[in-house]
Amino acid sequence: MQKREDIHDYFKKLARSDFITADKKDVYIDEDVPVSIGHGQTISQPTLVLDMTLELQLQAENNVLEVGTGSGYQTAMLAPFCKAVYTVERIESLHDQAQKNLEKQGFTNIYLKRGDGTEGWQEHQPYDRIMVTASVREVPDKLLNQLAPGGRMIIPVGTPFMQELQRIEKDKDGKITTSVMYHVAFVRLRGEFE
Numbered sequence: 575m576q577k578r579e580d581i582h583d584y585f586k587k588l589a590r591s592d593f594i595t596a597d598k599k600d601v602y603i604d605e606d607v608p609v610s611i612g613h614g615q616t617i618s619q620p621t622l623v624l625d626m627t628l629e630l631q632l633q634a635e636n637n638v639l640e641v642g643t644g645s646g647y648q649t650a651m652l653a654p655f656c657k658a659v660y661t662v663e664r665i666e667s668l669h670d671q672a673q674k675n676l677e678k679q680g681f682t683n684i685y686l687k688r689g690d691g692t693e694g695w696q697e698h699q700p701y702d703r704i705m706v707t708a709s710v711r712e713v714p715d716k717l718l719n720q721l722a723p724g725g726r727m728i729i730p731v732g733t734p735f736m737q738e739l740q741r742i743e744k745d746k747d748g749k750i751t752t753s754v755m756y757h758v759a760f761v762r763l764r765g766e767f768e
């Protein structure tokens with residue numbers, strides 16, 4: 575498993591402000607609070623992004639699916655610690671901007687797609703890890719199906735205002751175990767299979 579210290583060190587170096595265009599940069603960009611990325615969407619506070627990354631328990635050989643690319647900041651937290659990140663974003667301009675942001679950082683193991691992430695990304699499944707950064711009422715079946723045996727998913731589940739941040743594990747026989755990290759308030763995942 576990837577070392578927590580390495581993830582911490584990298585987190586300290588990664589500037590969230592690199593993922594937000596000049597017109598959207600606000601005075602809180604360097605603070606540990608959520609910030610707007612436009613279109614009513616937000617990046618969570620950096621310590622939550624870090625915590626969710628640590629909770630995935632990434633391994634170097636993992637294929638990771640991320641739902642809700644947004645600015646690409648969370649994607650950039652995942653990429654150095656796994657084999658590949660496949661990330662899906664619904665809003666075209668956020669997808670385009672994230673692609674630019676991530677290209678600038680020089681990553682070569684990130685694959686972006688514009689589309690409905692409630693469907694997952696069928697072509698590259700199964701995924702060892704799935705990170706969902708928008709909230710759902712119920713975990714989409716398609717995401718559960720695309721999780722590999724031995725895999726782990728982090729996803730906020732609940733009402734539009736308050737959710738449980740769930741850690742979902744699938745064992746080698748496909749049995750699902752769910753535990754709750756704590757409560758959070760994420761923007762909503764909007765899609766066909768929400």
Ligand code: SAH
Nearest residue numbers: 642644645647648663664691707763764765
């Ligand atoms: N992790 C992002 C922030 C995510 S905000 C970052 O680090 O910047 C949640 C994102 O989920 C938004 O960009 C929103 O447009 C996207 N989203 C909402 N519903 C979606 C869906 N069905 N499929 C893919 N992305 C979706």
